[in-house]
Amino acid sequence: MSTATRTPAPQPPISDLPDAHQEPVDPKALPASARRAPLGFGVLALVSLIVFAFNAASQTVTFRISHDGDLFRVPDIVLPGMITGWLITAALVGLTVFAFLRVRSGRLTPTWAVVVFGFLFVAGFLVWVVGSARTPSVSLTGLLAGGVALSVPLVFGSLGGLMCERSGVVNIAIEGQLLFGAFSAAVAGSLSGNAWVGLLAAMIGAALVSLVLAVFSITYRVNQVIVGVVLNVLVSGLTGFLFATLLESDSGRFNSPPRLPSYSIPFLSDLPLVGRILFDQSIVGYFMWLAIPIVWFAVYRTRWGLRTRAIGEHPKAADTLGINVNRMRFLNVLLGGLIAGIGGSFYTLVSVTSFTRDMTSGAGYIALAALIFGRWNPIGAFLAALLFGFTSNLQSVLSFLGTEMPSQFLAMLPYIITILAVAGLVGASRGPAASGQPYVKE
Incomplete structure (x- = not known):
């Protein structure tokens, strides 16, 4: 009679354990990002001391x-x-010491400490920069509402990218999807005189860009990063050519789309602070609030989502279970294009009512950074996109207030945060294991 050897179940990595249940370990066994946290805190606390305090x-x-x-x-x-600057600096120094002691004892820095540290640093920056303006007063409601509005196309772009990357296809072409969606919305909306037709055209236009991406990267197994970059250049050149030869020559016919309607919910839209943000939006803004929970539920709570994550992590194992990997990747890339197209329509049907050359201005790359910053999670990507939108709006507001900070630095803020996110300085991010790898059925 033989006895079966029972294999112990694998233990989750330290970074996945809840803070409350984590046992102290050797500090060297902590993830590299966890060991860098006190250093990052210390650098920002030093900046706060020099800038916000002194x-x-x-x-x-x-x-x-x-x-x-x-x-x-x-x-x-x-x-x-002055008092606020010194108090915030003292709090940041205290959190830095706390993070250092946690790591030294072999524990992770808790999430609440990172959130509180980030909130205090942003608050200190706002107090410092607004205090240096000619009129040291700003509407917090307007600042947040404007940031949410600017983040709408970024959210849709990152959600579209998530559809692709969760299934194992790297989507560098988000910029091209947003730009061609904006162009399609402007032309179709102008010719039909109907903004809803423009919205549908934006989704179809972005899906066409996704179709090219899917054909070359999935069917012909061309390097996905190269295909994405080429598509961005191709869409930029194509829309620029059509804009110069067609739209500019007869803008009344081809480049005057109607605006999508905005809706203000009675009573709720009159609430202070949250009223304008949540209940006084364009139809695309309301679509954004609906898309985030729907995509999250679909990815993490449905059979489709389980299969999507499976083909993005281990396509061979998914194939052995009967999942057609390449067909599902193809469909997910097209779905991602449809979602990104809604974000593209924001530029020509909500923000302004005309198309201009390269009007997305690199928003697709920022959306990709938001996806990475948000760790390929719909909610995380949404929060990261809000951060980028907030910094973009902050640049405009502070320029209007007449602060002493150079306008060139304010214009760089969104891109500085993008670089930090992509470089992993905000924490290690691990994408789907099979992302970027074409699958060949054996």
């Missing part, structure tokens, strides 16, 4: 929350610039 604004800073017409009034937040 060079603190002497003025009192006012953040307005309520506006005329709100359902009720919330008092303004009034902060003394």
Whole structure:
């Protein structure tokens, strides 16, 4: 009689264990990103000490929350610039020491500490930069609402990229999908005189870009990164040529699309702060709030989502279970294009009502960075896109206020954050294991 040898179940890596249940380990066994956390905290705390404390604004800073017409009034937040700068710096130094002691004892820095640190640093930056303006007062509601509006195409672009990359196809062509979606929306909306036709055309146009990506990267197994870059250049050149030869020559016929409707929900839209953000949006903005939970549920709570993640992590194992890997990848890439097309329509049917050459201005690359920053998770990508949208709007608001900070630096803010995200300085990110690898059925 033989006895079966029972293999112990594999233990989850340290980074996946909840903070409350994590046992201390050798600090060298911690992930590299966890060991770098105190260093990153320390660098930012030093920046806070030099900029927010020693060079603190002497003025009192006012953040307005309520506006005329709100359902009720919330008092303004009034902060003394110098005292606030020193208090925030002290809190950041304390969190840095806390993170250092956690890592030294072999524990991870808890998520709440990272969130609190980021919030305090952003708050310190706002107090410092607004305090240096000619008028040290800013509408917090307008700042957030504008940031959400600018993040709408980024969210749809990152969700479209997620559809591709979760199934194992690297999508560098998000920029081309957004740009061709915007172009298609402008032309179709102008010719039909119907914004909804323009929205549908934007989805189809972006899906056509995805079709080319799928054919070359999945069917012919061409390097996915190269195909994506070439598609971006091709779409930029094609839309630029058509804009110069067709749209500019008869803009009234080809480049004057109607605007998609905006809806203000009674009572809820009059709430302070959240009213304009959540309940006073264009139809594309409402689609964004619906798309995030739908995509999350589909990816993590449905059979389709399980199969999508399986072919992105281990396509050979998925094939042995009867999943047609390449067909599913093909369909997911097309679906990603349809989603990205909605984001492209934002430029010509919501933001402005005309198409201009290369009007996306690299938003597709920022959407890709948001996807990486968000760790290939719909909610994470959404939060990262909000961060990029907020920094873009912050640039405009601070330029209007007349701060002492050079406008060139303000214009670089979104791209600096993009570089930090892609470089992994915000934490290690591991994409789907089979992403970028064409699958050949044996």
